[in-house]
Amino acid sequence: MKFTKIAIATALTLSASGIALTAQAADKILLKTPIAFGSHLPALGTPIKWYADHITKTSGGTIKMKIYEPGKLVNPTEILDAVSTGKVNSGYATAGYWQGKLPASALFSAVPFGPEAGEYMAWLYFGNGLKLYQEMYDQGGYNVKVLPCAIISPETSGWFKKPIEKPEDLQGLNMRFFGLGASVMEKLGVGTVQLPGGEIFGALEKGAIDASEFSQPAIDERLGFHKIVKYNYFPGWHQQSTVFELLINKDTWNKMDDMQQAAVETTCMATMTYSIAEGESMQYSAMQKAKENGVEIRYWNDEMLGLFETTWLEVVDEKTSADPFFNKVWQDLSQFRKGYALWEANAFLPRETQK
Structure with missing residues (x-):
């Protein structure tokens, strides 16, 4: 090879x-x-x-x-x-x-x-x-x-049993969610749990959780989420x-x-x-196959993406105040990203031109 x-x-x-x-x-x-x-x-x-x-x-x-x-x-x-x-x-x-x-x-x-x-x-x-x-x-x-x-x-940012169009649609959901994104979802009224990949299908099937995110389309396909939940949301704002x-x-x-x-x-x-x-x-072929299996691929609307981002900034404030080393790493990463932004803004084509 x-x-x-x-x-x-x-x-x-x-x-x-x-x-x-x-x-x-x-x-x-x-x-x-x-x-x-x-x-x-x-x-x-x-x-x-x-x-x-x-x-x-x-x-x-x-x-x-x-x-x-x-x-x-x-x-x-x-x-x-x-x-x-x-x-x-x-x-x-x-x-x-x-x-x-x-x-x-x-x-x-x-x-x-x-x-x-x-x-x-x-x-x-x-x-x-x-x-x-x-x-x-x-x-x-x-x-x-x-x-x-x-x-x-x-990654994808969630598999749901019903469309999520507004903040109220998240209220009361139980969802498998990973990492810092889980803190965002919790502030929006979602109960989160961390489950290993091999346990997610069973939890969805039994109704122990209402929704889940795990990984990329090709990986999620192997775990069979599409057999139970049909609304798959993008972009993966959390990862x-x-x-x-x-x-x-x-x-x-x-x-x-x-x-x-x-x-x-x-x-x-x-x-x-x-x-x-x-x-x-391999992601595009997995997404095409998901569509053939009745999955509806959705992109978060502007209201929801904006809500996720503003809530994330609230989480950052809380975590940087609570832990000095988190703050140290966050400040260093943020400073690096400010410099990188000059390159990114000028070097890459806007998404709408990439047809």
């Missing part, structure tokens, strides 16, 4: 002879990696499987990864603690899962009305994003090394892009030599490319 060859070549930045010497000298490491998303889910779980398939090659045979599907070794919500304490030496999830312990973690996962994938990566790699990301875990007392290791573009993380226990990380660490980091960067490309390649 052409893409695979390019990615491997990117990761293997050292000479073949250097890799051979390292393979002889370096201790071999097995990364036992529980994951938060099934490896069968495209662009959500497939990137870490792709990573596991390639880290052995890029490390010259000195690192292998064994993946454990969600709940098989560690429950998704326990991955951070498991990696930090050394129960496992690595894990794959998204930082928004930890916002109950680390409020700022959600800012490293998905930001309502926030950066799209390109801007997000720019802040992480060339702004202060990665520095702050690691600082958050260090300050929290977690013994982990964090690496962004996948990213996807916008314009979502970052996924590889967590490595610091004791394991510190045992790696420089070439092993470089292989781990560079393969994660290659996986970022793989994930965004895979996700972008």
Whole structure:
């Protein structure tokens, strides 16, 4: 596969002879990696499987990864603690899962009305994003090394059983909702719960929840939401892009030599490319299929989008006042975005011209 060859070549930045010497000298490491998303889910779980398939090659045979599907070794919500304490030496999830312990973690996962994938990566790699990301875990007392290791573009913002035309239509709904967007929905009268992807269909079918958001069309299709709910809303104002993380226990990380660490980091960067490309390649066909299955694809009206945005700014005020580190990250990201806006406003075609 052409893409695979390019990615491997990117990761293997050292000479073949250097890799051979390292393979002889370096201790071999097995990364036992529980994951938060099934490896069968495209662009959500497939990137870490792709990573596991390639880290052995890029490390010259000195690192292998064994993946454990969600709940098989560690429950998704326990991955951070498991990696930090050394129960496992690595894990794959998204930082928004930890916002109950680390409020700022959600800012490293998905930001309502926030950066799209390109801007997000720019802040992480060339702004202060990665520095702050690691600082958050260090300050929290977690013994982990964090690496962004996948990213996807916008999600859908909800599957509903009936049209949502005005704010009153949200009142009293019970809805599965993730991350910072859940705080917005709660302020609008929605009761929110966080459910793993595999539990959402059953909850909708039984009426335990009235609506749900989860991920992109191709992923939602695999989970069968269209069989129960027929109104799918866009744009994904709550998750314009979502970052996924590889967590490595610091004791394991510190045992790696420089070439092993470089292989781990560079393969994660290659996986970022793989994930965004895979996700972008399949959404339109999934949306076409959804229409054939009777799904009505809707775009939020101006009143509702405006309401989501103004409510989000209220949430920001509350969270920046409540948590100093959330405020620190938010201010840094906001400053970066102000600069990026000059480029964005001038460099990209307006949507209405992209016909």
